[in-house]
Amino acid sequence: MLDIKFIRENVDKVSRKLKERGIEVDLQQILKVDEERRELLQIAEALKHRRNVVSEEIGRLKREKQDTTEKQEEMRKVSQEIKELDQRLKECEEKLYQLLLWVPNLPHDSVPVGAGSEDNVEVKRWGEIPQFDFQPKPHWEIGESLGILDFARATRMSGARFSLFVGAGALMVRALINFMLDLHTKEHGYIEHMPPLMVKAEAMIGTGQLPKFEQDLFKVVSTEIVEGRENKRLHYLIPTAEVPITNIHREEILEKDQLPLYYTAYTPCFRSEAGSYGKDTRGLIRQHQFDKVELVKFVEPATSYQELESLLLNAEEVLKRLKLPYRVVVLCTGDMGFASAKTYDIEVWLPAQNTYREISSCSNFEDWQARRANIRYRPAPKAKPEFVHTLNGSGVAIGRTVVAILENYQQRDGSVVIPEALRPYMNGMERISRSQV
Secondary structure, three states, rough: OOOHHHHOOOOOOHHHHHHHOOOOHHHHHHHHHHHHHHHHHHHHHHHHHHHHHHHHHHHHHHOOOOOOHHHHHHHHHHHHHHHHHHHHHHHHHHHHHHHOOOOOOOOOOOOOOOOOOOHHHEEEEOOOOOOOOOOOOOOOHHHHHOOEOOOHHHHHHHHOOOEOOHHHHHHHHHHHHHHHHHHHHHHOOOOOEEOOOOOOOOHHHOOOOOOHHHHOEEEEEEEEOOOOOOEEEEEEEOOOOOHHHHHHHOEEEEEEEHEEEEEEEEEEEEEEOOOOOOOOOOOOOOOOEEEEEEEEEEHHHHHHHHHHHHHHHHHHHHHHHHHOEEEEEOOOOOOOOOOOOEEEEEEEEOOOOOOEEEEEEEEEOOOHHHHHOOEEOOOOOOOOOEEEEEEEEEEHHHHHHHHHHHHOOOOOOEEEOHHHHHOOOHOOOOEEOOOOO
């Protein structure tokens, strides 16, 4: 969430940055509601000051045995007026809050201006693209041929965009989870968490999924019977561990010596993919349920862009250890996420598609999420609390890593070689072939 004071004092800049994003926001409406809020606040404060002064005068007059009927009647009317003003102020503040929830973050000055993915800027490449003396197969053909992926049965039990991992396929998923968590906790200094997979709406608002992206979320409505009465409860299945992990410190004030905080978590993730009809309908690229290891940081504002660079390196290291070729692009203003101030995408090479595909996004949200979730810290022991900066990145997506391994390590005979770094996590297995399933 943007600071209303910042919007008020930097209207031209905010308008220009939103235009660069290609997003229309009625700033004049926001400023009009803000002006009304400030006027109501000013009037209410003046009346409360008047009430305090007259109340003291009434007390003095009573001590002097003088008549206070007229002044007491005046204060009764003033108190009623204050009550009405406070209600109007509350409604105005809620209206302003709801308007601000729909305002995206502003892109950092280093973000390239562009309309879409074609304007993203490549910043680096790593690894050698494998050369095959045969036509490389897509991962779904490899997985089904080896008997480690079963899309047909998954569809029968759950519908489209679900998958069933079998045997060595299931083992590879578990191996990747443990490999990534070990790397990030033992070498990169992240603290592992295991959060709830269902959260309340407030948590989704905090990280920016609500209200804008409600159609992309799965809802769970349950009924609780309390003293014979039905109470409906609404939860959301998490689309990423970013949501519960960032909300760990919701409504908290951290101390300076606690920062930076580095958290990681493995979770299943759930997305309705409402806007992706017809895209990636085969295989593991775009699923309703998928697995991911997430990295989240809470840092001081002055260091957040240094922390973004190190977050990116942490995610890249996963692919380097697995020897999977990739590239890094910085997303342009028209392609970056609603909540982000700057985002790097790591794209892994997929031979069957002859292209790079996203496997991780690493973003700095600055104080945008912290304002929504009210996460602050004290720069000094008695200093006024300030908002932290939050960052997150996939470290990395498990399913897409499986895709990359199957396609980059496939062999002419249909088998798949296991990356050396993963073998200790797969009971020493060096290769997946049909006979091992």
